[in-house]
Every structure is written in C-alpha cells, then in structure tokens.
Amino acid sequence: MRYYEFAAADADASPAQFDTELVGPGGVAYSTPLLPQAPAGDDGTQAHLMIRLLFEDIALSPLKPPLTEANRFALLCDLDRLPVGARTEWGHLLADVLRDVPEVSLEHCKWRFRRMLHEDDTRQLIFGAATLLDSRVKAAFRAYVLLRHHEVTPRTGLAEQTATLGVLLTPRRGGNSPWDTTSIRVEGQLDLPDDELQLYRQAWNRTPEDGTAVPG
Numbered sequence: 759m760r761y762y763e764f765a766a767a768d769a770d771a772s773p774a775q776f777d778t779e780l781v782g783p784g785g786v787a788y789s790t791p792l793l794p795q796a797p798a799g800d801d802g803t804q805a806h807l808m809i810r811l812l813f814e815d816i817a818l819s820p821l822k823p824p825l826t827e828a829n830r831f832a833l834l835c836d837l838d839r840l841p842v843g844a845r846t847e848w849g850h851l852l853a854d855v856l857r858d859v860p861e862v863s864l865e866h867c868k869w870r871f872r873r874m875l876h877e878d879d880t881r882q883l884i885f886g887a888a889t890l891l892d893s894r895v896k897a898a899f900r901a902y903v904l905l906r907h908h909e910v911t912p913r914t915g916l917a918e919q920t921a922t923l924g925v926l927l928t929p930r931r932g933g934n935s936p937w938d939t940t941s942i943r944v945e946g947q948l949d950l951p952d953d954e955l956q957l958y959r960q961a962w963n964r965t966p967e968d969g970t971a972v973p974g
Contacts, residue, residue: 765793774877780910781875788874790843798842805849812852812925813837815939833943836923839881840874848872848885852927855887856937860929862889873906879914882907882922891928891938898961899926900942905958907944921945 768791778785799806816833840848855870862868866889873884884903888895903924911917926940950958 761793762795765791765795768793769795776877780879780913781873782909788844790841792841794842798845801846803846803850805846805853808849808852809840809845811935812939815935816925816941819939829943832921833923833941836881836883836921836943837925839876840883852885852887856927856929859887859889867895871902875910879910880916880919880921882910882920884922884924885927886924887927889928891926891940895926895928896940899924899940901958902962903942904944904948904950905955905962908948908950908955911947917947 771791773787773789776787778787813834816830816837821827821830851872859868859870868889870887871884872886873882875882884906886899886902888899903922907920907922910922911920914920922944924942926942927937928940930936930938
C-alpha cells in the first residue's frame with residue numbers, strides 16, 4: 759500500500775523543467791513516473807523484453823583488460839536510468855530499427871539513433887542501430903558518442919560529473935542472438951583536438967543542404 763501511495767503521488771507530481779535545446783533542435787521533453795503503478799512489461803509485448811536482453815548482453819559479455827567489473831557496473835547503472843515507463847516504447851523502437859537498417863544495398867550503411875539526456879543533465883544515453891558491424895562502423899559510432907558528449911558538457915557546467923553511454927545494435931547473421939551489442943561509455947571533460955572535432959562534425963552534423971541528413 760505504501761508503494762502505491764508513493765506511486766500515485768509520483769504520477770501527480772509536476773514534471774521538472776528541462777532545456778530541450780541541450781540535445782539540439784527537435785529535442786522533446788518526456789516525463790514518466792519514477793515509480794510505475796503497473797508491473798514492468800505488463801502490456802504483454804516483447805518490447806520490454808528487448809531492453810532486458812540488452813542488460814543481459816552487457817552483463818554477460820567477456821571483459822578485456824583494462825576493463826573491470828566496476829566498468830561493467832557503471833554501464834549497467836547508466837542503462838538502468840532509462841525509465842521503466844519508457845522501456846516498452848524504446849523496445850518497440852529498437853525492434854523497428856533492427857528491421858529497418860538492413861534494408862539497404864551492401865555498399866551502404868544505414869544508421870538510426872535515439873538519445874536521452876537525464877533531467878539532472880549529467881547522464882546521456884544513446885541507442886543506435888547500423889546495417890553492419892566492422893571497424894569503420896565501430897569508429898563512426900565512437901565518433902558519434904564522443905561528439906554528442908562534447909556538445910552537451912560545456913553547456914551544462916557539469917562536465918566533471920557527466921557521462922555518456924552509447925549502445926549500438928547491429929544485425930547478426932547466424933548465432934543465438936539476432937543482433938550484436940556494442941557499447942562505449944565516456945565521462946568527464948574530453949580534450950578533443952580541434953582537427954578531430956572537425957572530422958566528427960563533418961561526419962555527423964551535416965544538414966540536408968550538405969546533401970545528407972544525419973539524425974540527432
């Protein structure tokens with residue numbers, strides 16, 4: 759009873775004010791109760807299960823030095839900031855993008871992204887999907903995560919407390935899972951050289967006027 763009393767008060771609370779421009783043009787404020795009144799995944803879909811499988815991918819993946827279990831714990835903590843009330847919608851999105859990204863010719867790579875900045879401005883979560891997984895795709899995804907982290911931290915004034923987690927899904931041909939999960943986490947102030955930043959911006963901040971629209 760106490761839980762549902764708190765959950766009801768949580769649902770009635772006014773959303774916190776949030777500067778959507780921190781994530782660039784087109785950012786949308788999204789509010790959902792921290793304490794859900796319905797059990798997680800009660801809608802009977804597989805969408806919530808998809809988010810759980812991402813947790814399991816990260817939890818069970820072997821670690822290569824210098825990574826430690828503390829690093830794994832930090833990844834799982836950041837991933838767990840995705841509100842329970844939003845996980846079904848995000849699960850549907852990820853299932854959709856995994857169906858979508860392979861629908862291109864072999865010489866091209868298609869990308870889809872969704873990202874979330876937590877209300878305290880210190881944690882950013884990025885989900886991406888790409889057509890394939892190779893060294894170029896890994897390097898491009900790393901550049902995307904570094905760039906988005908760099909763009910947010912100077913504007914919040916919280917650079918030293920800020921971290922960004924990026925999770926990339928790519929279709930797998932064969933095996934026990936339909937996708938591969940690749941993750942990267944960065945934190946604090948990034949001292950990126952100007953020439954490196956310029957390359958990242960050229961790759962990921964192009965506009966339709968440049969010939970290619972790149973999602974946020």
